[in-house]
Amino acid sequence: MDFFNEHSIDWFFLAEVFILMFVAFLIGYFFGKQKSRDKTRFIRPKSAKKNVDIHEIETIFSELKPEIIKIIKEHKNKSKNNIVYKEEKEVIKGLNFDNFGYADEKNKDDLTKIEGLSPFIEEKLNQIGIFTYLQISRFTNDDIKALTHLIEYFPGRIERDQWVEQARELERKKATV
Secondary structure (H helix, E strand, O other): HHHHHHHHHHHHHHHHHHHHHHHHHHHHHHHHHHHHHHHHHHHHOOOOOOOOOOOHHHHHHHHHHHHHHHHHHHHHHOOOOOOOOOOHHHHHHHHOOHHHHHOOHHHOOOHHHHHOOHHHHHHHHHHHHOHHHHHHHHOOOOHHHHHHHHHHOOHHHHHOOOHHHHHHHHHHHHHOO
């Protein structure tokens, strides 16, 4: 009867709790270790080479070189401070700059005076190379369609807001001053 007294039950209970905690620790440890192995396998597959041959890099670069150059040119043309030359404007942008003229930031007009033309749209126009009322006043329907697509503006909105007519009026006022 001495085995079931109050004192021995406490030791039995503590031993049972200790064993359960130890088993839980082992289960967590092994599952955690497996999980960390899975992560490293995801980051670097065992089939991946540790040392890449320089010839392979040159081959990959030479195959991608035309695409890289194209991406760099597109980014360069979108840059604010970049000067886009006449040939690039006609080819890349699809607008007829010979028709409505070339301008730069030196002779820039405040295009936001045209109703419906926000500062955000003015910035987009400036990036393309449109800075003056005179340029906008010379737009043709084809130029408006191409411009609508380029600046991702609402179709038909330039005509409804009458940008061309407003630009003509503002150009006349500017010339008389």
